[in-house]
Amino acid sequence: MAASGFEGFEKRIELQFFGHDPLFTGSMGLRNLDFECLEEILHAVQCTVVSAVANRHFDAYVLSESSLFVYPTKIIIKTCGTTQLLKSVRPLVHLARDRLGLTVRMCRYTRGSFIFPKAQPSPHTSFEEEVIFLEENLPSRLCFRKACVMPSNVSSHSWHVFTACDVDDDDGSSHHHELGEDRSDALYTVEVCMTELDRASARKFFRRGAGNDEKYSGDSAGREMTGLTGIGDINPRALICDFGFDPCGYSMNGIDGDRYSTIHVTPEEGFSYASYECVGSIYDDQHEISRVLKKVAQVFRPGTMSVATTCASHEVWRRVAKALELVGLKCRSCSADKFPAAGTVVFQTFTTTRRK
Known part of the structure; x- marks a missing residue:
């Protein structure tokens, strides 16, 4: 098929x-x-x-x-x-x-x-x-x-x-x-997958410039999308490298010291999708990951959102659930498993009752 x-x-x-x-x-x-x-x-x-x-x-x-x-x-x-x-x-x-x-x-x-x-x-x-x-x-x-x-x-x-x-x-x-590299078991990775994006939010990831306008490049489109959507506010400290695809779609990498973050968006209706990934430390301000994920959810307003947290020794996932509940996403399931050299992976799914 x-x-x-x-x-x-x-x-x-x-x-x-x-x-x-x-x-x-x-x-x-x-x-x-x-x-x-x-x-x-x-x-x-x-x-x-x-x-x-x-x-x-x-x-x-x-x-x-x-x-x-x-x-x-x-x-x-x-x-x-x-x-x-x-x-x-x-x-x-x-x-x-x-x-x-x-x-x-x-x-x-x-x-x-x-x-x-x-x-x-x-x-x-x-x-x-x-x-x-x-x-x-x-x-x-x-x-x-x-x-x-x-x-x-x-x-x-x-x-x-x-x-x-x-x-x-x-x-x-x-x-x-x-x-x-200064790597330790204090670091964790958060991988977020979002579907059923809000239509108004998804429309912001369609290029506004004509496809034959040489002055309106993928870099220019990316910068515009970053500013228009509020993505730049997710981590204001990060140096952002972004790109807007023709006719639609968006990718961004953020670098903040030795940590990265990344976003990718497929905005087409019927199979809209966005992802967010970042690295954090258990020694960060405990409210930081909550603030970041709330902002991500507000940017995309997904109908369904899943979050996989990989961490060697800390229950960061509890902060995830509390943060998303505050923006109207309800945890529908949570599972955990341990993997060699990766630590514990906690996988949570959230949905909203929002109707588009």
Whole structure:
């Protein structure tokens, strides 16, 4: 069956590495990879770089199909549509080993439920196929592995998780040397998926300029959408790299010190979708994640919103539920599971009684 629209739900892969000899690559690690190498990998995935920004901690790329983040010992690729994301795993592992002397120590793959699953190409035709592909393309030394589909009471919002690591580390922390990164089990990741976006909110992600107006570029459209929607207020400290697609769609990466945030929007009616992802610390102001998620919900006003919180040792998810209840979203289900090297994943789904 052919897809009748664009697949908004992303696939996300995170690979973490360590170096036996940090002097081999200095503190830059994976950031030493040539841009041409990254382009070759992205070509295999079937996407390209459309914009980029960097600071002293990491490089952030907006892609034609979502985002790429490169840290000294960690790389995250997030793609939507019918991209073949998992085809990046083997070349990334080999490039890091052969050119940089880095060894992969952890892999984490996550995604939601596809809106158009029958349109997905191999190796993404099913979660079972994805897991088999990962098993075959990861080094055997990553022997602690787990795959799970976390369900919810909203069937269109289930959460797929696969992790693999070389150390059975219950609290999700690492004892390996990191090249220039201060990583600890205090950090957590929040991945948000939103569907049934408010129509007025979604319309703001259609380009206003004519498609043949050379002065009205994707960068210009992105800046306009960021300002018009209030996305820039979600984290005012962040340096934003944004892009507006023609005729519609939006992507943004924010960099704030060593932390990233990212937003991607597919606004078409009938299959509207938006995602938000960020990194936080349990030592942050306890109200910060609540403020951020409330703002995200207010920007998009989704009918259904799911939130996956990955944290080694802290119940950040309780703040999530309290924050979203204040903006009219009711928690319909909550499930939790532990994964090697990732810690505990808590998956919550929320719905509103709002009618468009």
